[in-house]
Amino acid sequence: MASEKFWANADRDDITTCPYNDEVEEWLKKQGFSQRQAKAGATIIRPEWAPPGRRSGK
Incomplete structure (x- = not known):
């Protein structure tokens, strides 16, 4: 569930889409x-x- 929630929409070419x-x-x-x-x-x-x-903190 966590993988789907946080990584499903992450774009490998845009680090800002990766979750903290x-x-x-x-x-x-x-x-x-x-x-x-x-x-x-x-x-x-x-x-x-x-x-x-x-990638931690904001």
């Missing part, structure tokens, strides 16, 4: 994940084509 990790983590925590699980989950669902490194 903080957003993904917060959403996962609201779904019942612990902080650690949410952080890992945000990384796991990140597509291989997404720019490297954590």
Whole structure:
């Protein structure tokens, strides 16, 4: 669900369409994940084509 919610409309040619990790983590925590699980989950669902490194903060 998180992958579809956050990455379905992301454009590999436009980094501004990629979600911030903080957003993904917060959403996962609201779904019942612990902080650690949410952080890992945000990384796991990140597509291989997404720019490297954590995009966090706004």
